[in-house]
Amino acid sequence: MEGVWRRAKRALGLNLCVYVPAALDDDDEVSDAGRLSDAAVTVDSTAELLSPVDYRVLMPTTPTPTSSGLRLSKAGSRSSKRTCTICLGTMKAGHGHALFTAECSHTFHFQCISSNVKYGNFVCPVCRAKWKEIPFRCPPSSDSAHGRARVNPDNWPREDGHMTVLRRLPRVDSANRQHNLPLFHTSEPRVFNDDEPIHSHSGAAKEIPHACVKTVEIKTFPEFSAIPRSSSQEGFGILIHLKAPHASSKQISGRTHNASSTGSQTSRAPVDLVTVLDVSGSMAGTKLALLKRAMGFVIQNLGPSDRLSVIAFSSTARRLFSLCRMTDSGRQQALQAVNSLVASGGTNIADGLRKGAKVVEDRRQKNPVCSIILLSDGQDTYTISTSGNGAQPDYMSLVPSSVLSGTAHQIPIHTFGFGTDHDSVAMHSIAEASAGTFSFIEAEGVIQDAFAQCIGGLLSVVAQEMRVGVDCLHPGVRLSSIKSGSYSSQVSGDGRNGLIEVGDLYADEERDFLVSIEVPRSCEETRLLKVRCDYVDPVTNETVKRQGEEVTIQRPEFAIAQTMSIEVDRERNRVQAADAMAAARAAAERGALSEAVSILEGRRGILSESLAGKSGDRLCLALDAELREMQERMVNRQRYEASGRAYVLSGLSSHSWQRATARGDSTDSTSLVHLYQTPTMVDMIQRSQTLCPSPRGPRPPVRPTKSFSGQLQPR
The missing domain is CATH 2.60.40.740 (Immunoglobulin-like)
Known part of the structure; x- marks a missing residue:
C-alpha cells in the first residue's frame, strides 16, 4: 500500500505531504532493501546514500488552521525545501552538511534529526509519520557493528565521520501497541542547579552613563x-x-541587533524564561504543530544572554533541558528538544508548574528578569476535583508554594488558555496569584502572536x-x-x-x-x-x-x-467599567445571564454620558466596544461557557494589571486588547505576523496609547 501511494504521489507531482501509515504487523512484508530505499542520508545534495531513487522532497510550511484541517502553502513548500524544519537553517549544496531523507520523503540535517531521535521521538516532525528506520550516531569503534554504511565524505567534519546511518526500530507487539514510546530516556537530577552560567556584564554595565x-x-x-x-x-x-x-532599538530583541556584542546585551536586562507546555493527548495535531512553531519564534528571538528552560507536561511533567543561554548552539538544542514533543496522556498542570518553579528556585545564578509562561488547552484532572456540593475548587493548589510565599521579588506566571476547552478560571487564578497575566487564545492561528506579545514585554523590562x-x-x-x-x-x-x-x-x-x-x-x-x-x-x-x-x-x-479633569474622568470610567465586568461575570456564574447583560448595558449608557465619552475619547470608545463584545458572549449559556468566561477573565486580568493580554481573536483591531500594548510588543507581533501571516492576511496591530491631551492617539 505504501509503495502504491508513493508512486502515485510522484506521478501526480502533488505539492503536498501524503502519508499512509502501515500497520506494524506488516513489518515483515517490507524487505530491508525496500526500507533503505525510503530512508537515506544525502551529502551536500550531490549524492544519496543507499537510495537508487531521487525522491522529490516535499516539505510543507508550518500548518495553518482551516475549517478542514491543515492548509499548506505552495510557495511555502517550495521555500521550505531549502530549510531544515528542526533548526530552521538552510540546506544548501556545498556547505558540508549531511542530509537525511526519511521514509516519508521529508529531509533534515542529519545532525538535527539524529539529536531529535536521541530524545526518543521516532515520528516525522513535519507529517507525524511513524518511522520504522531511524538515524543515529555511533562511536568510531563500532562502524560495522550494525552492518550499516560508514559516512565520511571529503567535506564532512572528521570528528563526525563515523555514524550509523540507520537503525531498525524494534518490532512492537500488537498487544502493547497502545503504549507510547517514552518521550525522554535520560533521568532528571533531583536538584536543578545545572543551569548554564550567565554572562558577567558588570564591567560593561558600568560603561553606561546613568x-x-x-x-x-x-x-x-x-x-x-x-x-x-x-x-x-x-x-x-x-x-x-x-x-x-x-x-532603545537595541532593547527590542537580543538577537537581531548585533546579539553577539556585549554592548547590545547590556542595553537591556537579560531574561530567565521557563515555559511550561501542555502536551496532553488533546494537543495532538494542529495545536501541537502551532505550539512548536510559536516556541520556535520565542527561541529565535531570545538573545545569547537570555536563558530558557522548557517543561513539558501531560500526565506527568518532564524538563526537556536545563536553563541554558540562547546562543547559536543553545537555540539549536532548544529547537530540537521542542520539535521532539509528541502529544499523549492527561493534563497535570500542577506537576508542570511545580517543575517549572523548581527550575527557578534551584538556579545557581540569576538573570535580572525571570518569568514563567504556562500554556494549556485542558483542565487539570490530577489535582483539582469538582465536588458535588457546588463548592468552588481550590485552584490555589495548582500554584507552587514558592510562588505564593510572598517573596520580595515575585516570579510572575503568564498563563495562556488555548482553545475553548481549557479551564479559564484556573488559568486566571494562577496568573492573579503570581502577579502574571491571563491570555485567552481563542483562534489557534494566533498562538505565536500571543507569545510574541508576551516576550516583547519581558525583553524590555x-x-x-x-x-x-x-x-x-x-x-x-x-x-x-x-x-x-x-x-x-x-x-x-x-x-x-x-x-x-x-x-x-x-x-x-x-x-x-x-x-x-x-x-x-x-x-x-x-x-x-x-x-x-x-x-x-x-x-x-x-x-x-x-x-x-x-x-x-x-x-x-x-x-x-x-470643568472636571478629563484625565481623571477617563480613568474613573476605566475603573468603573472593570468593576462592571467583574459584577457581570459574578452574575453569569450564578446563571443570571440576563442580569449580567443588563449590568454591562447600564455601564455602557453611563460611559456614553460621561465627560470623556461625550468628547469622543477613544479609550471610552474602546471600553464600549469591549463591553458590547462581552454582552454578545453572554447571550446564552453555551456561548458563555465556550468563550465568554475566558474573554471576560482575560479582560479583567488586563485591566487589573494594566498590561496587554491576548483576548479572543487578537487580529481584531477594534478590540481593547491593544490598549496596553507597548512599542516593543507591537514590534514583536509584527515580526510574528511577517514570518507566519494569518490565513486571513497580515493585519498590523492598532495600539491606542494614552495621551493626556484628551484623546487616545494611535502610534
Whole structure:
C-alpha cells in the first residue's frame, strides 16, 4: 500500500505531504532493501546514500488552521525545501552538511534529526509519520557493528565521520501497541542547579552613563483645579500617572541587533524564561504543530544572554533541558528538544508548574528578569476535583508554594488558555496569584502572536520592584482610598500616607492610579499631596528615586465654573467599567445571564454620558466596544461557557494589571486588547505576523496609547 501511494504521489507531482501509515504487523512484508530505499542520508545534495531513487522532497510550511484541517502553502513548500524544519537553517549544496531523507520523503540535517531521535521521538516532525528506520550516531569503534554504511565524505567534519546511518526500530507487539514510546530516556537530577552560567556584564554595565538613561515619568492630575474656601470635599479624585522610559532599538530583541556584542546585551536586562507546555493527548495535531512553531519564534528571538528552560507536561511533567543561554548552539538544542514533543496522556498542570518553579528556585545564578509562561488547552484532572456540593475548587493548589510565599521579588506566571476547552478560571487564578497575566487564545492561528506579545514585554523590562508613595501635605488632607487594581496598596492608619507596590515595568508602559482624598476648608492655596517612587534599574542594579511635583488647588472665595479633569474622568470610567465586568461575570456564574447583560448595558449608557465619552475619547470608545463584545458572549449559556468566561477573565486580568493580554481573536483591531500594548510588543507581533501571516492576511496591530491631551492617539 505504501509503495502504491508513493508512486502515485510522484506521478501526480502533488505539492503536498501524503502519508499512509502501515500497520506494524506488516513489518515483515517490507524487505530491508525496500526500507533503505525510503530512508537515506544525502551529502551536500550531490549524492544519496543507499537510495537508487531521487525522491522529490516535499516539505510543507508550518500548518495553518482551516475549517478542514491543515492548509499548506505552495510557495511555502517550495521555500521550505531549502530549510531544515528542526533548526530552521538552510540546506544548501556545498556547505558540508549531511542530509537525511526519511521514509516519508521529508529531509533534515542529519545532525538535527539524529539529536531529535536521541530524545526518543521516532515520528516525522513535519507529517507525524511513524518511522520504522531511524538515524543515529555511533562511536568510531563500532562502524560495522550494525552492518550499516560508514559516512565520511571529503567535506564532512572528521570528528563526525563515523555514524550509523540507520537503525531498525524494534518490532512492537500488537498487544502493547497502545503504549507510547517514552518521550525522554535520560533521568532528571533531583536538584536543578545545572543551569548554564550567565554572562558577567558588570564591567560593561558600568560603561553606561546613568545620567543618559531616562527615568520613570510621574504626572498628577487633580479632579478640579479649584474649590471654594468655605467648602470641604470628600472623595476628591487625583490621578497618578506613571510612564516608563522608552526602549532603545537595541532593547527590542537580543538577537537581531548585533546579539553577539556585549554592548547590545547590556542595553537591556537579560531574561530567565521557563515555559511550561501542555502536551496532553488533546494537543495532538494542529495545536501541537502551532505550539512548536510559536516556541520556535520565542527561541529565535531570545538573545545569547537570555536563558530558557522548557517543561513539558501531560500526565506527568518532564524538563526537556536545563536553563541554558540562547546562543547559536543553545537555540539549536532548544529547537530540537521542542520539535521532539509528541502529544499523549492527561493534563497535570500542577506537576508542570511545580517543575517549572523548581527550575527557578534551584538556579545557581540569576538573570535580572525571570518569568514563567504556562500554556494549556485542558483542565487539570490530577489535582483539582469538582465536588458535588457546588463548592468552588481550590485552584490555589495548582500554584507552587514558592510562588505564593510572598517573596520580595515575585516570579510572575503568564498563563495562556488555548482553545475553548481549557479551564479559564484556573488559568486566571494562577496568573492573579503570581502577579502574571491571563491570555485567552481563542483562534489557534494566533498562538505565536500571543507569545510574541508576551516576550516583547519581558525583553524590555526597565524598572523592577517599583514602589509608589503618596504623602499628604496640608495638615487637614487625608487619604480615603487608592484604586490600584491587582497591585497591592495600603493607606496608613492616620490617612496621611499611602503606598502602592507596582513591581516591574516594561519600556513605555503606563500605570494609572486613582487616589481619593478629603479636602478641608482653607483660605489659601491648598497643597494636597506629593508623589514619589523608587525602583531598581535592572541593567545597572542601582536604585533610582523620583519625586513628582506637588499637587495644589486654588481656593477662591466664591465658586467658579470649571470643568472636571478629563484625565481623571477617563480613568474613573476605566475603573468603573472593570468593576462592571467583574459584577457581570459574578452574575453569569450564578446563571443570571440576563442580569449580567443588563449590568454591562447600564455601564455602557453611563460611559456614553460621561465627560470623556461625550468628547469622543477613544479609550471610552474602546471600553464600549469591549463591553458590547462581552454582552454578545453572554447571550446564552453555551456561548458563555465556550468563550465568554475566558474573554471576560482575560479582560479583567488586563485591566487589573494594566498590561496587554491576548483576548479572543487578537487580529481584531477594534478590540481593547491593544490598549496596553507597548512599542516593543507591537514590534514583536509584527515580526510574528511577517514570518507566519494569518490565513486571513497580515493585519498590523492598532495600539491606542494614552495621551493626556484628551484623546487616545494611535502610534
